[in-house]
Every structure is written in structure tokens, then in C-alpha cells.
Amino acid sequence: MPVGTDWEHVPGLQACQLALSTRTVWARCPNGDLARRYGITDKNPAGDYWKKIPGSVSCFTVTSSDELWAVGSSGCLLQRLTKTFSHSHNPQNSQVASSHPEELEEEWEVI
Secondary structure, three states: OOOOOOOOOOOOOOOOEEEEOOOOEEEEOOOOEEEEEEOOOOOOOOOOEEEEEEEEEEEEEEOOOOOEEEEEOOOOEEEEEOOOOOOOOOHHHHHHHOOOHHHHOOEEEEO
């Protein structure tokens, strides 16, 4: 049974709000920027790096399946749209990975 004995400093940004899904940590910076922590594993629970997500929000939450919801600075409800791509060794499925890189970007949708 794991027992926490001390805090570990996770460098990279200042945060004023955190949200956890089953796979990652999300943080809101004081200026409204959002960031996601990458490289989190059982052996590396602090992860490797933060990646900022475009947009600015007042507050946010995340579901266990990584669906991101936020309130924009103007008060509108936002949902983060993500595309999931599976890695496959099948040449027929490799067209997904080789499609336009801009299609791999995540976007916000105003609800």
C-alpha cells in the first residue's frame, strides 16, 4: 500500500487549479492558460513535461475519460474536442497517422 511521506516539486509552471483524470493531470495557470502533464506512469508519477493547451478559461473540470469542460473568460461553456488515434502496424490503417498534421490538433467547442 503506497504511503505519501513528502511533497515532490513538479517544475514547469505555476497553477491555481488542478484536475485529474484516470490518465493525466490538468492545470490552470493564474493567467487562464491550461496545461496537460505528459509522461505520467506508475514508475514516473510526476511525469515529464507540461504542454499548454490553446485558449484561456476561468475554471475547468475533466472527466475520468479525459473529456475537458471549461467556462471561458466571457462566461460561455466550452468542451474540449479531442481525436483519438490508435497505433497500428496494419498498412491500411497507417493513413490515419499520415493524414494532415493540423487534423491532429484539439479544438474547443462553444456549448
